[in-house]
Amino acid sequence: MRQTYTIALAGNPNCGKTSIFNHLTGARQKVGNWPGVTVEKKEGLLRHRDADLRIVDLPGTYSLTPFSMEEIAARDFVINEAPDLVINIIDASNLERSLFLALQILELGRPAVFALNMADTAQAKGIRIDEKKLSDLLGLPVVFTVGNRNKGIGDLVDRAIEEIRAFEKGKKTRPIRYGKEVEDSISRVLTILDSDPDPENIEALSRWNAIKLLEDDRIVKERILVRMSGAGEEAVAEAKACRKRIFDQFQDDFEIVLTEDRYGVIAGIVKETVTNLASRRIDMSRNIDLVLTDRFLGIPVFIFFIWAMFQLTFSLGAYPMGWIESGVGFLSARLDLMLEPSLFKSLLLDGIIAGIGSVIIFLPNILILFFCIALFEDTGYMARAAFLMDRVMHTSGLHGKSFIPMLMGFGCSVPAIMATRTLEHEKDRILTILMTPFMSCSARLPVYIVLAGSFFAHRAGTIIFCLYTAGILIAILSGRLLRSMFFKGEDAPFVMELPPYRTPMLKSLLIHMWDRSKMFLRKMGGVILIGSIIIWGLSNFPRNISYSVDYQGQIKQVMEAAETQMAAAEEKEQKILKDQVSHKIMEIENKREQERVAKSYIGRLGHALEPLFQPIGIGWRAGVALVTGFVAKEVVVSTMGVLYGVGEENGKALESALRKSGMTPLSALSMMVFVLLYVPCFATVMTIYREASARWALFNVIYTTMVAWAMSFLVYQTGCFLQG
Template sequence: MSTMTAEKSKIRVALAGNPNSGKTSIFNELTGMSQYVGNWPGVTIEKFVGIRKTDDYELEITDLPGTYSLSPYSPDERVARDFLLFERPDVVCVVVDASNLERNLYLVAQIVELDLPIVVALNMIDIAKARGITIDIDKLSALVGAPVVPTVARSGVGIDQLISSIIDVSQKDYCPVPLNYGKVAERAITEIEHTISSAPPLAMKCHTSRYLAASLLANDAEITSMILSADPDAENIRKAVGRIRMKMETRLGLDGESMLANRRHGWASGIYHEVVDHPRHDEPTATDRIDDVLLNRFLGIPIFAGIMFLIFWATFTLGAYPMDWIDFLFEHLGSSVERVMGAWGVSEMLISMVVDGAVAGVGGVLIFLPNIIILFFFVSILEDSGYMARAAFLMDKVMHKFGLHGKSFIPIIIGFGCTVPAVMSTRTLENREDRLLTILILPFVLCSARVPVFVLFTSALFETNQGLVLFSMYFLSIAISIFAAKFLKIILFKGLSTPFVMELPPYHVPALKGILLHTWERAYAFVKKAGTVILVGSIVIWALGSLPPGAEYASAESLAGRIGAFFEPIVRVFGTDWKGAVSLLFGFIAKEIVVATLAVLAKSGEDISLTTALGSLYTPLSAYAFMIFTLVYTPCIATIAAIKKETGSWKWALFSIAFNTGLAWILATIVYRGGRLIGLG
């Protein structure tokens, strides 16, 4: 079954399973990689590949998106189905949730029809035991016809045994026996197999005529299209399959899709009741008791808002001290570099480029690293505990009122980290209009790249209630997102959203390893961007502020000043000068560059802190208007590219730039002008 390399035998392994079954945790344990893990469905939205080497074998492991069925309803589910069907891995490791065994076995019932060797990873066995669920592993293995390995992916339990089972199965030319659909249906499947045997291109690529025949019997639109496009005699095949299907449905009084689904559910239910010792159902679980409070119709949303406010308060309160230390470090670094380079006889222009450009720009961004670390540490706790899935559930009713699918809240949550993966995660939405609408409102979500801008202005101009100011930005980002969704729904997308059905995972104590890993990844990405994109951007901005020769640094006569003067009339209406205009213009590259630009231009080469410099340029009202504009205006280049990729059109990417920037200008102007009218200016 496996393919040989010069040194080791290579085994291609696919990890398949329901959403939130622990596939990615097992993938990370098997490969040593650190793909993001979240305690809610839909975290994995594309396949990832990793390698695990043993003494004699090399396992090429592919983590597939979670799917409840091989009849896909969304793009990510289609990725999983197509990989299993056409890539033909040597072994399929089906990850099933031991605490929800019956539901997970439905997917197993479909995978055994693919004529592939399988191993079942019975994951979350610890949770099942905690609930009083006892599973007869040997009997489950015998009934499924494949090895079953109990695992606890979060702690690595059972991983070595799983690897051994995968290797053993790959060396045996054996596949599980697919379930029997009954005499009438089996005869129909056999007849369809014979009928499509004249479609060799697809049959040879798929290698499993039984699965294709069963899919045609269920009138699977995608498989039907594949079969017909692969055969020159397509029309005759379509008519023959239609006659076979009608004959079977007449005899059974049931359509093919329902018949197959009923048989698979019956198979899963039968095995479940054979192997599971049922726990008592009269006592509510700990998860039930917690949900009674956190999902209460009156208390749920206020509790969620309170939790988020406490996180923002902690972000400022705990982050204030390390922020001051880093600011102090970069101030002294700049002075030391200037002194040393001067002693070496380096030209004043080069010294200025390093000190006023590189050090000031990068330092102006890196001082917010503690805030990023604290924010994502607490958010990771909420995600890993299972609470974020409840947040999506709580917001479902609100989302529907504004024309959004309840499942859209998951990309919104991901968008608080970065908009690019959030846009990609919309693949979990089944309906294209829901997916497109969600993509268009995601740039309004306050991503981590904007956090330094808001922390900077909040620290400089709002001495009190800093946590409240930052919380208001997050609140506004969600409010603007859902109101924009309502507007776009009325104007562009008038169809009805599909119902929202989402599994609520059990609560569990967050794993410190996972939390620290996720926080580290966010911090590393932030520092990496500071050392690359922001460094280059800072030097470019310094150059614009220094040229042409003879112009005073960062003055209106510099190139930066001339560029800013062109855009200043647009931003002046909400209280911003040319320096703010330039920072916003460069923020199109990456939002952190807004801070770097202000750090280079606002201080004008003076030995003062950035917060002091901003305090002389902005009032609290104009600062708040600037923050709103930054929150709403055009997405960064990376997000624009993601929108183009996911929508397949530049039309929507350009629409996002124009719509967001126009709305940002309107809202910032209303806040600033309205504030001045009532005496806040």
């Protein structure tokens, strides 16, 4: 009979926990939020021999002290959900730092297995760990792993299942013992807690509760007072007395004394189990950092990497983009031949296929962009980017740590804004949230590719790079302005760990890339499909339009004149006349279509908005597309695809339609600047509302739109002035 177990993965940031989680669960993952907080929650399933395992990836944290949302989410899951086992992922090359969290996990009294991850990195640094002695000292299994190479993962799962079954048979955790004074205080509080009949107050957890009361943990204290009433009040009072006695004896708070004891235990464990031969090895990460984080070379190298990312996104993505575009054109042409003229045919070709087809062709570019971002993260370069940008970010009153959420905004603003929860100070967090929408998300990329590809050809990659750079600069300048207006105070200091460089594994990169791209695909069947249908409906109704010219009569006159000329012409001249007639008829039909769309509901809306967009060089069709972009930025392209009627054409249909519509390179540049800076999508606005407040969400909508219009006006009017 198969048994089902829940296993939690815990560990410090940059310990390789995500790599192990990806190898364990593969594509069988789901992502959401922890109940009550905006911290990302990852779960996956693993079938291993005779067991079904639910793997929960806890947020990366350095301790279980409830200061940040990550620490609270991790701790609450282990306590409230009571997983069958906790796998603590430990950076083998930095055992001393990792053991601080490990001891706190042991204090919870849950079954655990320690995975000494990145064993190859430790070995390269000359670090030798006696895992058998470490296992004996801690009373739990210890397994060496190399997460990014899938080494030791099978053994880790085997040992985890064995440990779970050993606890089912009665095995207990071995408590970590501290100094005499600390243990005496724990014993006093523990005696009171153990006298309570509360069935949830099991032996191991009661020791942890005693430690938390002595640390004056507000959350645990409130829970105990509610559950244990009289005994709880007695335990809290005893903890307070013990804290006073410890302070009188050591002139330090209990938390400080306990932390010193913890590090004393850690020092003893490290001395017993670790042999360090680091002096005989070369630290490759440090040597690489001599170049990549150099005060003079670091930023130019970083700029080059970002430029290369966008150049690769545009140039390499052009090939599969062309294949998908040809497929969309082929499908549209075949359906055009198969279906009789009708309203349904127009909806299918000009609405659904024109709308979705205009966006789905950019999937390869989105995949490449997310692959590059995952590459930066998995190699360890993302932390270096934050370190490099620290001095630049200080101009806006922030520090380099704020740049990581902003850099994530290149992918999607929603998780980027949620990532600001790692910032310790509320002012820094809100300011970073307000700056992040200026970082150009992947949803804007299709608009850039269409406009830059149409009007700037081979320089398109450089133009897109300049747009992203402009977004960073405007974000920083906005930060400086907003800081001086709303967030006055001293700058926070910047302390951040630089993880060692690692060789990324292709499987992990592909999982990261696919996870982030699924959102783009989900929009195809949701907001983009609905948006395309609505835009088609607004552009095709009302059906009875009074035209200013008798277009059908003009076509009839052209055909009659052509018949007369054809009768008197020779065979060679007849072919030329046919081409001329076809061209004239097409021109008349295009004029009729333009007038029809202009008099439709969406045309009326566009003309009403024209005075707003005219000073920045944007026509009414593009103006309507920008308005619909509030729902999702991908809808900008699908709206243009519908309004310019590219559903039944092949090749670079939308690009050709844009050039024929009278849009110029200058107006295209103005529109790209507006798309870069204006109001973020609805999902981002709602995320700002949840993470900050309704007031800041509304402020962001107004502020970003004002900045976008002002910068587009500056670009367009300056360009017009220079052109004479």
